[in-house]
Amino acid sequence: MFETLTLSALPPEDEAIRPALRALIAEAIAELPVHRRARSWVGFDASFSRKLGQAGYLGLSIPQSYGGADRSPFTRFVVVEELLSAGAPVAAHWIADRQSGPLIRHFGTEEQRQFYLPRICKGEALFCIGMSEPGSGSDLASVRTRAEPQEDGGWLLNGQKIWTTNATHSDYMIALVRTSGTSADRQQGLSQLIVDLKLPGITIRPIVDLTGDAHFAEVFFDNVRLAPDALIGAEGQGWKQVTAELAFERSGPERIYSSVVLIDAWVRHLEAVGRKDSATMRLVGSLTAQLAVLREMSLAVTARLVAGESPVVEASLMKDLGTGFEQSVPQLIGDDLAAHPDEPVDAELYRTLLYVTHVAPSFSLRGGTREILRGIIARGLGLR
Amino acid sequence: MDMQELIDPFARLIEDLCTPAAVRAVEAGGDASAMWDGFVESGFLDALVAEDAGGAGLSLADAAPLIALLGRHAVPLPVGDTMIARALLAAAGVEAPAGPIVIATGAGAVPFGAVASHILSGTPDAPILTEAKVQATGVHHDVDAYATGLDGKALRPIAAVLRAMLISGAAGRVMEMTVSYANERSQFGKPIGKQQAVQQQLSVLAEQAVAARIAAAIGARSGLAPRLPDAAVAKHGTSLAAAQIAAIAHAVHGAIGISEEYDLQLLTRRLHGWRLADGSEGYWAGVLGELRMAQPGKPTADFLRAA
Numbered sequence: 001m002f003e004t005l006t007l008s009a010l011p012p013e014d015e016a017i018r019p020a021l022r023a024l025i026a027e028a029i030a031e032l033p034v035h036r037r038a039r040s041w042v043g044f045d046a047s048f049s050r051k052l053g054q055a056g057y058l059g060l061s062i063p064q065s066y067g068g069a070d071r072s073p074f075t076r077f078v079v080v081e082e083l084l085s086a087g088a089p090v091a092a093h094w095i096a097d098r099q100s101g102p103l104i105r106h107f108g109t110e111e112q113r114q115f116y117l118p119r120i121c122k123g124e125a126l127f128c129i130g131m132s133e134p135g136s137g138s139d140l141a142s143v144r145t146r147a148e149p150q151e152d153g154g155w156l157l158n159g160q161k162i163w164t165t166n167a168t169h170s171d172y173m174i175a176l177v178r179t180s181g182t183s184a185d186r187q188q189g190l191s192q193l194i195v196d197l198k199l200p201g202i203t204i205r206p207i208v209d210l211t212g213d214a215h216f217a218e219v220f221f222d223n224v225r226l227a228p229d230a231l232i233g234a235e236g237q238g239w240k241q242v243t244a245e246l247a248f249e250r251s252g253p254e255r256i257y258s259s260v261v262l263i264d265a266w267v268r269h270l271e272a273v274g275r276k277d278s279a280t281m282r283l284v285g286s287l288t289a290q291l292a293v294l295r296e297m298s299l300a301v302t303a304r305l306v307a308g309e310s311p312v313v314e315a316s317l318m319k320d321l322g323t324g325f326e327q328s329v330p331q332l333i334g335d336d337l338a339a340h341p342d343e344p345v346d347a348e349l350y351r352t353l354l355y356v357t358h359v360a361p362s363f364s365l366r367g368g369t370r371e372i373l374r375g376i377i378a379r380g381l382g383l384r
Numbered sequence: 385m386d387m388q389e390l391i392d393p394f395a396r397l398i399e400d401l402c403t404p405a406a407v408r409a410v411e412a413g414g415d416a417s418a419m420w421d422g423f424v425e426s427g428f429l430d431a432l433v434a435e436d437a438g439g440a441g442l443s444l445a446d447a448a449p450l451i452a453l454l455g456r457h458a459v460p461l462p463v464g465d466t467m468i469a470r471a472l473l474a475a476a477g478v479e480a481p482a483g484p485i486v487i488a489t490g491a492g493a494v495p496f497g498a499v500a501s502h503i504l505s506g507t508p509d510a511p512i513l514t515e516a517k518v519q520a521t522g523v524h525h526d527v528d529a530y531a532t533g534l535d536g537k538a539l540r541p542i543a544a545v546l547r548a549m550l551i552s553g554a555a556g557r558v559m560e561m562t563v564s565y566a567n568e569r570s571q572f573g574k575p576i577g578k579q580q581a582v583q584q585q586l587s588v589l590a591e592q593a594v595a596a597r598i599a600a601a602i603g604a605r606s607g608l609a610p611r612l613p614d615a616a617v618a619k620h621g622t623s624l625a626a627a628q629i630a631a632i633a634h635a636v637h638g639a640i641g642i643s644e645e646y647d648l649q650l651l652t653r654r655l656h657g658w659r660l661a662d663g664s665e666g667y668w669a670g671v672l673g674e675l676r677m678a679q680p681g682k683p684t685a686d687f688l689r690a691a
């Protein structure tokens with residue numbers, strides 16, 4: 001079972017992009033304190049994202065004819081690894097680059113590709129994902145937001161999305177909505193629509209989280225009129241498209257690196273205080289060893305994407321294991337530091353520790369909860 | 385060479401020689417010579433010996449599927465240990481004995497020590513071969529045994545990688561057995577595998593089994609003289625997985641899993657033994673931690689790429 005996941009080396013041409021990319025990243029994070037860098041993929045900096053786009057680091061798998069780099073998921077692995085391990089602020093382009101771009105490329109019309117993709121590749125069109133609703137979290141097929149087909153071929157949109165990451169900063173939302181039938185029809189009758197967030201009838205209210213950040217929001221649609229070309233892919237095929245999209249969302253190296261800025265800050269602390277006892281060495285080694293295996297697993301999943309597969313089960317397996325590790329990091333480092341009460345801990349490290357500690361529950365919620373992912377794995381095992 | 389041409393006959397050989405009944409007989413102290421002779425005659429013991437020294441010249445990574453099969457079938461003899469020992473001895477120009485060789489790397493129980501004719505210690509470049517003089521562990525049906533007075537610490541990395549490869553083979557089998565048991569065993573009118581609580585456990589088991597396989601592959605990638613970080617990552621990851629996999633497999637099997645006549649215990653006892661042999665996860669975490677801290681200022685991701 002899962003025998004297709006094997007050690008896979010990054011091609012040399014992808015490794016080769018690291019130095020230039022590093023220089024760009026170093027400039028962007030130079031002024032950022034560690035606790036800001038620990039925010040990484042919720043850190044928002046539109047000008048940095050545009051710089052990445054100009055330098056050709058976005059839309060890596062998109063063909064050159066649409067402004068992309070025509071490279072492989074391995075290239076994206078390298079770029080994401082560099083960005084996240086440095087704690088660069090990637091939120092502005094994150095969703096467009098990871099999901100919306102590939103989605104539009106696969107399912108969009110030629111006009112839609114021409115219209116959106118070049119700007120996504122430049123880091124100029126920012127996207128968010130409207131899947132969750134107040135009544136539809138894990139049970140995504142129960143969404144109620146509705147788009148009624150209009151006589152001119154357009155759509156009339158009503159309803160509400162919630163937890164929409166970056167809605168306040170985004171140009172567009174790709175929303176999963178009901179275009180026919182009722183909630184009882186479940187996966188049938190759902191479609192994906194690209195919603196221009198500047199249209200009349202849309203209200204966006206930021207939601208503040210327990211760390212004081214407002215990375216997600218509620219989005220209300222009140223008789224929003226959409227043109228016919230808002231539909232992406234086929235009417236009624238929304239569920240199938242979303243499933244393909246989630247394989248992209250779940251498989252990247254972002255599922256192992258959310259706590260790495262904290263690990264590095266802690267290791268620097270150990271170096272500074274000169275702590276070298278065996279318990280400390282074991283903890284450093286244990287976290288490093290686990291990450292080494294997770295990184296190879298993540299690369300193995302990336303290799304399946306390169307091979308043109310949609311590794312839904314493998315990505316779920318990887319994400320569940322990876323986020324479990326990410327969540328263990330603040331717990332273990334917290335215990336380590338507080339087990340040495342006479343050792344001074346820099347306030348910046350403490351802020352970073354508490355930030356990661358507080359936000360860690362989200363690692364196994366965003367992109368599908370632990371229980372839902374394990375259900376997908378169980379189906380892959382032939383149990384359901 | 386197409387590895388499948390080696391894997392299939394080796395799998396058939398093991399299935400013939402090492403039926404669960406034959407494994408139990410050896411564990412109970414029965415005569416293992418027929419089983420061992422089967423491996424000798426197959427020629428597979430020289431799989432890792434260089435071609436110019438009369439072997440098949442496989443790399444450790446090539447041989448990984450073969451070694452995993454040994455774990456998968458709970459082969460009760462040191463076939464993998466002997467493969468590695470024969471390769472090291474051949475490279476050092478020492479003639480290997482015909483019998484089973486084990487690798488002693490510390491003061492703890494030596495895997496398969498009770499069924500060995502010889503023990504390898506020393507270093508990879510200067511291996512020392514001694515006749516096996518061992519003391520039983522007293523653990524029920526144990527094929528491991530103590531060997532004292534030998535220094536084989538320098539062989540610990542390669543022995544750890546071997547143990548990692550065996551764990552990964554056994555882990556895959558335990559996963560398959562447990563999933564199929566969950567589909568067969570019915571309670572409350574339906575297979576227990578339909579219960580979400582059971583499914584979630586099995587998903588964790590599967591994650592750990594895949595992680596163990598990848599960890600073992602990391603160990604095998606640098607050959608018979610494994611790089612220390614590779615050996616550390618491999619044995620740490622597989623040892624961590626071994627305990628968790630054994631625990632979940634037994635939980636899902638219920639009482640029958642711990643009965644002697646059911647095959648699961650043949651594998652889970654081995655998982656525990658291999659986890660503890662040649663350094664547990666804690667030992668190798670310490671080794672890797674030292675390596676990591678010896679490179680001050682290096683970010684984790686850079687260390688991993690170089691490691």
Ligand SMILES: Cc1cc2nc3c(=O)[nH]c(=O)nc-3n(C[C@H](O)[C@H](O)[C@H](O)COP(=O)(O)OP(=O)(O)OC[C@H]3O[C@@H](n4cnc5c(N)ncnc54)[C@H](O)[C@@H]3O)c2cc1C
Pocket residue numbers: 128129130131132133136137138139162163164165166216362365366367368369370371372580
């Ligand atoms: C930081 C963050 C960013 C997010 N960004 C976005 C975004 O950009 N766009 C978007 O659409 N959504 C987003 N989400 C929402 C996310 O997708 C949902 O939180 C997630 O799908 C779970 O839904 P819920 O929060 O309503 O929890 P619920 O579905 O209510 O689940 C609560 C608990 O019940 C469990 N549960 C539910 N059903 C089952 C079941 N069948 N079996 C076993 N257990 C079950 C869950 O596993 C969980 O433990 C984001 C969430 C977070 C935390």
